[in-house]
Amino acid sequence: MRIAESAMQRLVEGLHHFQSEIFGSQRALFERLALGQRPETMFITCADSRIDPNLLTQTAPGELFIMRNAGNFVPPYNPNSGEAATIEFAVAVIGVRDIVVCGHSHCGAVQAILDPPSPEKFPALTNWLSNAESTRRILRDKYPEADPRRLLNVAVQENVLMQLENLRTHPVVASGLAQGKLNLHGWVYKFETGEVFGYDPQTRQFSALTLHRDVSGAATPARSV
Template sequence: MQKLIQGIHRFRTEDFRPLQGLFEQLAKGQNPETLFITCSDSRIDPNLLTRSRPGDLFILRNAGNIVPSHGAASGGEAATIEFAVAGLGVRDIIICGHSHCGAMKGLLQPETVAALPAVTSWLSHAETTRRIVRDNYGHLEGERLVTATVEENVLVQLENLRTLPAVASRLVRGDLHLHGWVYKIETGEVFAYDTSSGQFVPLTQYQYQPSEAAARRRTSGAI
């Protein structure tokens, strides 16, 4: 805790003052362009990863970057997404998974989270991911299997995202775009789902096609 308190003092004296004008503007309201949905994992820092400033990202975090489909849960995810899309008018939504995800490991090995009933219940919203992996990735094991699960989960959660009324409406209008990313912790690389190839490719090679935003193709393979 002392480390955090010291950090707040340094923020006020070293970081806040050069950006005071920005924060004064942000005090009047927010206008983020992107909703960033990612895992609660402490190793993920969306602002650091994207080099974005306060006010740029509207961030939703939970275990496994999961988006329950419409009507499947009464938690805060749907409300947060609705506010971002219909209230703030974000133009892009990114679902970002990451390597070595503990939630995905728990999904693959439910016995490891059996003593955590709330976690077990939450992971049920990724049951489609588990079945896709079970039925299509029997040739993988270890970290390769976890990576494939992370990737497939991003795609499943994008599909769930499309079931939310506010998102579906904006997609029909064509002024909202969805993106699937996977962050590799150990290298700092980010991979984006490319609909034309059905693969996750390095973000530096990613050619986004807005007309294909609702498409979902997947060929076997892992980062």
């Protein structure tokens, strides 16, 4: 099949490069993946093209169960939503132990919470952004004097925290947390510097993620929510 557009041509060239240069060196991994998946982490992030969860966390195919949408929103539990089904599958079928909600700098969806688009032009986006109404209200009430356009960084953080709250409304998450089988983590990725900030419920602040090492030398994440 002949592909005319240059962007698509680039993708197909990439496919050929993957098949001829990359796949062979990792054939055993891909064949093993055909037998099933056992990722231990669900990674919820924005659809933004500037985020690559596997690159960021240096993980391989099969290690992250990824859910993406505009704004990394987790709507409160609604059994008719795709997000609820995906979370239910991740926790109850796959048995992930950790769920990371990862927001990011310069997020267009979070910017749209602060500066909403026209409902006539963007009815679906307007409806989707209603998932962030609590975030918008928190920002408005906590920072009443601030110029909304200057609030983006704090809005990204508040948005992550709100999604962690929403996750708890999902029955499989509530049950996993109650049994101590599941941990929730709030991250913000600043892609222009490569930094990742994690929420610390003790200090109620986001700070650079570090690793604790126990006596065996095994590294564990510093904090969970």
